[in-house]
Amino acid sequence: MKTRRPPASPAPSSTRRRFAALTCLAAAALPPWTRLLAAQPGNPLQKVRVGMLDSLSEAPALIAYEQGYFKEEGLDVEFVSFSNTADMVAPLSARQLDVASGAPTLALFNGALRGLPFKLVADKGRNSPGHGFNALVVRKDLVDSGRVKGIGDIKGMKVATPSRHSPMELQLDVALRTAGLGLNDVGLEQLAFPSMIAALTNKAVDAALMIEPLVTVIAQRQIGTRLLGFDQTSPEFQIAGIIYGPSLTQADSDVGRKWMAAYVRGIRDYLDSLEGKGSRDVTERALSRHIAAFKNPELLKKVVYPGFDPDGYLNLQTIKDSMAWYAGLGLLKTQPRLTDLVDYRYLDYALDRLGRKGARQGVN
Incomplete structure (x- = not known):
């Protein structure tokens, strides 16, 4: 405060x-x-x-x-x-x-x-259409290599979440269901938003549930890539x-x-x-x-x-x-x-x- x-x-x-x-x-x-x-x-x-x-x-x-x-x-x-x-x-x-x-x-x-x-x-x-303020960010190297092309490709990967059972996890759950998956198909690790940047940089996690402006900051630093905005899978959430x-x-x-x-x-x-x-x-x-x-x-x-x-x-x-x-x-x-x-x-x-x-x- x-x-x-x-x-x-x-x-x-x-x-x-x-x-x-x-x-x-x-x-x-x-x-x-x-x-x-x-x-x-x-x-x-x-x-x-x-x-x-x-x-x-x-x-x-x-x-x-x-x-x-x-x-x-x-x-x-x-x-x-x-x-x-x-x-x-x-x-x-x-x-x-x-x-x-x-x-x-x-x-x-x-x-x-x-x-x-x-x-x-x-x-x-x-999350109105075109206003995906909440997004799933994936490490840039995983996207550049072609290892991750869509939401279904993060199966088995470690995903940073700001808090357990948060609305961000709900939106991830909805997105995973579009690929026939659920939260049990990924490993969730609770991290504060600033700590997610370091974790992605050090490859301690593969993806992160993030909000703007951190989504844009990570992209500018060539650390991660916006895989999808949750306006695509949870419109108007x-x-x-x-x-x-x-x-x-x-x-x-x-x-x-x-x-x-x-x-x-x-x-x-x-x-x-x-x-x-x-x-x-x-x-x-x-x-x-x-x-x-x-x-x-x-x-x-x-x-x-x-x-x-x-x-x-x-x-x-x-x-x-x-x-x-x-x-x-x-x-x-x-x-x-x-x-x-x-x-x-x-x-x-x-x-x-x-x-x-x-x-x-x-x-x-």
Whole structure:
């Protein structure tokens, strides 16, 4: 964690909440330059602390920050860097963090079963076609020699995984099944992402389950080759989601609604920049200004970026598939109800204001 997190402020009174809601509704009808007046000294911004994983999928939130969308909503957003989602759980529970992110993991599903006050509220990256942010990388010498030409050729090989029973392993399992294989046909070795580079270099492993920008870095260093992006075998798989903690979920949070409105605007700017409808500099500048790994502008031009739903909806089917996969392994005794895991009320508020690109979605 890079930023010191002061204690969270107490929840506002019911009178203040009603006043904030009326203020927000009135502000929604005003042009952006007028709403910016709310950020003046006489109207102090509301603090929101957001856990960040220094990943490419942080781009929409960082764009919203750089474009001033959070300030337009009267919010003072502070990003706090973490190495993984697990480290966010304690400060999120203690209301020292308001917003976090996490993959559809066993820990998240078990947390829902235990009634933890966390909710998945929006998309934070998926393997849309052409956006294979997660990939299987194979040692370059194995590909150059012709030993490995496709997924079926890694049978019997040693594959590095960031954590056992992770969503990355689920995606590998799906890919292996296309060749009539399964996880039992490879040797899995748990390694942190940085250690995978050394392991591939030293030929301690034959392949690795990796994310961008490491996939591109390894290719640039002539260490490994992207054998396949998981967008090819697990299209639209939900990589991660935005999580609201109890400071936002255990009250009728106007802050949660306003944060989401700014975030959805960031998603749409991000997609426009990748699709040529807006300047690519919007995304590259936001990432390079906040994340040290992306200071190299040439790297940002070569990486494969994650996809997003333009309305911010989660792919609930792949989340259900993930739960079924864990249950099939005997690791999840009971599958939580999606309504205990996902809450779209903040997203619906944002989309009612901004307009939808597609149909309204619900949680069943």
